[in-house]
Amino acid sequence: MSVNTNRTNTKGKKHSSKKKKKNSTGLKVLGGFFKVLGTVLLSAILVVVITGSIFATALTIYVLNYADTTTTVSLENITANYTSRFLYENPDYDENDRNSDEYLLYYALKNSNQHAVWTDFQSIPQNLSNAVVATEDERFLSHDGVDFKRTLAAFVNVFIPIYDDEQGGSTITQQTIKNLTGDDARSGSEGAERKIREIFRAMNVEKAYSKEDILECYLNIISFATWNYDIIGVQAAANYYFGKDVSQLNLGECASLAAMIKSPAKLNPIEDKQLNKDRAQYTLRKMLDIGAISSDDFEKGKKQLDELEVTGDIEYSSVTKYEDETKDQGDTSWFMDDAIFQAITILMDYYGINQTEAESKLYSGGYTIKTTVDMNIQKEVEQKMLDDSNFVTYDFEDDTLEGAFFCVDYFGNVKAVVGSRNEKQGSRVFSYASDGQRSPGSTIKPISAYGPAIDSNLVTYSTILKDEPIKIKIDDKTTKEWPANYSETKEGAWTYNNYPLWTMLQNSTNTAAAQLVKMLTPSYSYNFLQQRLDITTLTIDDADYAPMAIGAVGTGIKLSELVPAYMIFGNGGKKFETTYISSIEDKDGTMIYEHSTSFNQVIDPSSAYVTNRMMQKVIQSGTGTSAKLNTTDLVGKTGTAEDWTDLLFVGCTPDYVSGIWIGYSEPKTIPTSQYQDSSRIWKNIFGDIAENEPHKTFDVPEGVVEAKYCTQSGLLATNSCKSTQTGYYKQSNMPDYCNLGY
Numbered sequence: 001m002s003v004n005t006n007r008t009n010t011k012g013k014k015h016s017s018k019k020k021k022k023n024s025t026g027l028k029v030l031g032g033f034f035k036v037l038g039t040v041l042l043s044a045i046l047v048v049v050i051t052g053s054i055f056a057t058a059l060t061i062y063v064l065n066y067a068d069t070t071t072t073v074s075l076e077n078i079t080a081n082y083t084s085r086f087l088y089e090n091p092d093y094d095e096n097d098r099n100s101d102e103y104l105l106y107y108a109l110k111n112s113n114q115h116a117v118w119t120d121f122q123s124i125p126q127n128l129s130n131a132v133v134a135t136e137d138e139r140f141l142s143h144d145g146v147d148f149k150r151t152l153a154a155f156v157n158v159f160i161p162i163y164d165d166e167q168g169g170s171t172i173t174q175q176t177i178k179n180l181t182g183d184d185a186r187s188g189s190e191g192a193e194r195k196i197r198e199i200f201r202a203m204n205v206e207k208a209y210s211k212e213d214i215l216e217c218y219l220n221i222i223s224f225a226t227w228n229y230d231i232i233g234v235q236a237a238a239n240y241y242f243g244k245d246v247s248q249l250n251l252g253e254c255a256s257l258a259a260m261i262k263s264p265a266k267l268n269p270i271e272d273k274q275l276n277k278d279r280a281q282y283t284l285r286k287m288l289d290i291g292a293i294s295s296d297d298f299e300k301g302k303k304q305l306d307e308l309e310v311t312g313d314i315e316y317s318s319v320t321k322y323e324d325e326t327k328d329q330g331d332t333s334w335f336m337d338d339a340i341f342q343a344i345t346i347l348m349d350y351y352g353i354n355q356t357e358a359e360s361k362l363y364s365g366g367y368t369i370k371t372t373v374d375m376n377i378q379k380e381v382e383q384k385m386l387d388d389s390n391f392v393t394y395d396f397e398d399d400t401l402e403g404a405f406f407c408v409d410y411f412g413n414v415k416a417v418v419g420s421r422n423e424k425q426g427s428r429v430f431s432y433a434s435d436g437q438r439s440p441g442s443t444i445k446p447i448s449a450y451g452p453a454i455d456s457n458l459v460t461y462s463t464i465l466k467d468e469p470i471k472i473k474i475d476d477k478t479t480k481e482w483p484a485n486y487s488e489t490k491e492g493a494w495t496y497n498n499y500p501l502w503t504m505l506q507n508s509t510n511t512a513a514a515q516l517v518k519m520l521t522p523s524y525s526y527n528f529l530q531q532r533l534d535i536t537t538l539t540i541d542d543a544d545y546a547p548m549a550i551g552a553v554g555t556g557i558k559l560s561e562l563v564p565a566y567m568i569f570g571n572g573g574k575k576f577e578t579t580y581i582s583s584i585e586d587k588d589g590t591m592i593y594e595h596s597t598s599f600n601q602v603i604d605p606s607s608a609y610v611t612n613r614m615m616q617k618v619i620q621s622g623t624g625t626s627a628k629l630n631t632t633d634l635v636g637k638t639g640t641a642e643d644w645t646d647l648l649f650v651g652c653t654p655d656y657v658s659g660i661w662i663g664y665s666e667p668k669t670i671p672t673s674q675y676q677d678s679s680r681i682w683k684n685i686f687g688d689i690a691e692n693e694p695h696k697t698f699d700v701p702e703g704v705v706e707a708k709y710c711t712q713s714g715l716l717a718t719n720s721c722k723s724t725q726t727g728y729y730k731q732s733n734m735p736d737y738c739n740l741g742y
């Protein structure tokens with residue numbers, strides 16, 4: 001019983017009472033049995049000397065080991081879990097309203113039950129720092145990282161565990177290091193080793209950092225955990241226990257927090273209000289002793305302790321910033337999955353670490369990540385993709401028929417992404433938008449054939465091509481005629497008729513695409529897609545006719561790469577890197593990533609616009625008419641894979657590029673034969689959004705000429721041409737005047 005009472009006493013008292021006992025016992029023994037014990041004593045001395053030598057040798061080895069190799073502990077190397085916040089731009093932000101937030105919380109990414117919020121030293125009340133110093137390490141401001149008086153006692157304790165000393169006699173600096181390194185062996189030689197390591201590290205940290213830096217780190221990483229919740233740092237503790245921001249704490253609350261540090265689960269005021277109060281009063285007295293507070297303050301603090309109001313509400317751990325942060329936010333969205341993946345990649349690059357390390361850093365590093373999502377669009381398309389009625393014809397109510405949607409703006413910012421047309425099952429699951437690699441079908445034609453051919457001045461808007469196959473060499477002796485045209489009515493139909501180029505795109509005539517790729521060469525198209533349009537899934541086998549002309553790409557293309565490739569047709573030929581994230585700050589507010597606003601000028605602005613006008617025909621009178629919008633200009637392209645296993649539509653409006661894919665998880669023929677279906681579904685999903693945007697037409701760049709051409713020759717019309725139409729031309733590559741009339 002008496003031992004138990006002793007153990008709850010403070011360290012100092014315990015220490016002296018044990019010493020006294022030992023001394024008085026020793027005297028009695030020496031008095032009574034001097035002779036007999038002389039031998040014993042001699043032996044004991046020998047034992048001590050031998051043990052001491054062994055110990056000294058061991059110590060020397062340890063010291064030599066660690067004096068040289070002591071790793072410098074970086075205070076930035078926090079191991080506690082801080083919630084990383086993914087934010088989005090508030091669509092209703094009002095800059096004149098002080099209560100309006102520019103960014104809102106999209107998702108709080110954290111390790112399950114731990115609550116930690118980083119706070120700057122400036123926000124921490126002086127009373128709180130003083131209370132913690134007074135309770136934990138009163139000589140903090142004067143020592144060099146190690147309090148040798150306490151260390152010696154703790155060191156002995158490692159071998160002869162007589163003190164119940166949970167802090168191990170550590171200074172605030174040492175505790176910080178222990179926390180950061182997770183190095184906390186307590187007893188035996190490992191404990192001693194740890195102690196020595198810690199001493200050197202502490203002295204190094206004191207050389208490298210100011211007292212303020214060390215204290216800031218310490219106050220942010222110490223535990224205030226209850227049995228149920230892992231509360232880390234003074235901010236989360238202030239939030240949780242008192243429902244306040246740390247800067248708002250009164251002296252009594254500061255003392256109450258400082259009082260918990262030794263053993264938070266037992267000493268917190270929810271677990272034991274009286275125990276917390278007793279120890280908080282001791283804290284106040286220590287503060288008075290070291291002159292941190294006046295006696296008036298001391299009385300005031302005691303009164304505040306009497307009136308202490310404890311909330312203990314986990315919902316409050318977010319009072320500093322975002323309301324929903326501590327709630328279970330459920331599964332991540334399709335967009336969040338991709339943003340998380342990109343954030344991991346960014347952290348890998350920034351710190352030069354592997355994926356696992358980057359992932360754990362992201363889940364615990366307290367990063368502030370601003371995403372590019374447009375929450376209105378994201379929510380609307382998520383909901384529309386789940387609605388079977390948007391998947392119009394045939395048995396599209398079949399849930400095994402999958403779908404995906406992707407939307408990006410003309411600076412590469414991803415605005416919305418949906419990875420399935422079924423309810424998302426869990427976080428970070430397979431997405432048909434960003435993981436799925438499928439045949440792009442004819443949606444490849446504008447980016448592999450038409451766009452680059454116009455840009456290379458090989459053809460114009462109205463160049464006349466004949467609908468006939470090209471001859472492909474199979475081996476030295478044989479060639480084959482290729483490709484067949486897809487048709488909604490019959491297979492392989494070659495008409496051998498002449499058509500102006502735009503008509504071939506409008507009707508998705510395969511022979512024309514093959515002829516263009518032949519002019520360019522398949523490897524030109526391949527390099528164009530891979531190097532200039534950032535299509536990453538192509539392999540060298542794809543540098544061939546079938547992949548480049550009709551999209552029969554071996555390993556497929558991701559919708560998340562196909563859609564952004566089209567951005568060149570709506571922004572004057574520029575390709576910005578696709579991003580889900582506009583910036584990342586670490587928990588100290590250091591900017592570690594900002595999305596680059598630089599771009600590649602992939603094709604000339606006039607080439608981009610001429611191709612854009614041809615793609616407008618696809619919507620006005622071609623395979624994409626079902627996507628036509630009422631008030632907003634839309635240009636785009638449908639795509640159908642061989643055997644109708646994949647249906648696609650990619651469309652550009654003046655504000656966005658977006659696209660849809662439909663198919664089965666195991667590719668098989670979709671029960672439709674209408675090109676129209678994909679464009680109709682696209683309109684069902686995105687039509688309203690596109691119409692609501694402010695820009696209704698595409699800007700016409702310099703260097704584009706609108707002119708009449710002769711439908712016979714495809715050349716600029718003269719007065720003698722019988723039939724003419726309007727075409728769009730690059731000033732730098734105007735067709736000649738028609739000479740058929742002469």
Ligand SMILES: [Zn+2]
Nearest residue numbers: 710721738740
């Ligand atoms: Zn003519």
